[in-house]
Amino acid sequence: MKMGPTKVVLLACGAFNPPTNMHLRMFEIARDHLHRLGSYIVVGGIVSPVHDAYGKKELEPATHRITMIKMALQNHDWVGLSDWECKQESWCRTRQVLQYHQNRINAVLNQSLNNHYDVNEDDINWIPDDIKNGCTGPIQVKLLCGGDLLESFGTPGLWSNEDIEDIVGQHGIVVISRWNSNPLEFIYNSDMLTKYMSNIVIVTEWIRNEISSTKIRRALRRSESVRYLLPDLVIEYIHKYNLYGSEKTHL
Incomplete structure (x- = not known):
């Protein structure tokens, strides 16, 4: 019996400090490509900002980053924000983030199948x-990076x-590569x-x-325009x- 396309949810982890138009473009580029392959259907996307304890330089608090991501996704019809990672006691490994979201989706699918629904909304x-x-x-959560x-x-x-x-073998990854890089060589090695x-x-x-x-943070620090980048x-x-x-009070 011929199997249908694999249903996929794309999960992007990172600082999103701040969330840029390129972060959003990654989802669009990946979905187009996966659909062209014919073996996947993208049924959703997740943005999962990293915990404050990650300790990255210039990392704004999660409250600000979450609010900015909500604003960036305001008109997005298939990508959502998950603040689970930010709510944990400390920084989580990427494999834990993938597994949590996969388990949650599995639970919702099972409950829909059994017509009962007791997961906290x-x-x-x-x-x-x-x-x-x-x-x-089934639906597979893949790491978008x-x-x-x-x-x-x-x-x-x-x-x-x-x-x-675990990340590559159990979940799989979708890599957005720059045109002048050679990820296949890296994989080969x-x-x-x-x-x-x-x-x-x-x-x-x-x-x-x-x-x-x-670069955007640098431009903001210098009071330069970042319009059309965010x-x-x-x-x-x-x-x-x-x-x-930043000190500017306009776009």
Whole structure:
């Protein structure tokens, strides 16, 4: 019997400090590519901002980052915000974040199947309505990331082999690669990644877009315009609360 396309929810982890238009574009680029392959249907997306305890330089508190992400996603019809990671006692490993969201989706699918629903609504408000309203499973949560995260798997001591095996082997990753990088060579040079190559989808971003949160923070610090790099509501919020050393009171 021929199997249908795999249903996928894309999960993006990161600081989102601040959330940029490129963060949002990643979801669109990935969905288009997966649908073109014909073997996947993207049924939702999740933005999961990192805990304050991650300790990254210039990291604004989660309350600000969550508010900015909500503003950025205001008109988005298939990507939602999950603040679970931010609510934990400390920083979580990426594999834990993936597993939590996979387990939650599985629980909702099982309850829909059995016509009973006792999951706390606040815990699952990031789940697309289609899934809550009787979408049939299974649904696979895949990590959506940039090529830099893939290459960080090769940084000694940064990731454990168990984490990489779980992330790539159990869930799978969708990598948005810059047009001048070579992720396939990086995968080839790693026995672990080569082993799970069928779970890695490489998507090349042909419309070059080098927006980075680091450069945006620098521009804000220098009172330079960041219009069209961030959603307007996010820019207004940043100026209202003088985030990232910004002083400007207009877009």
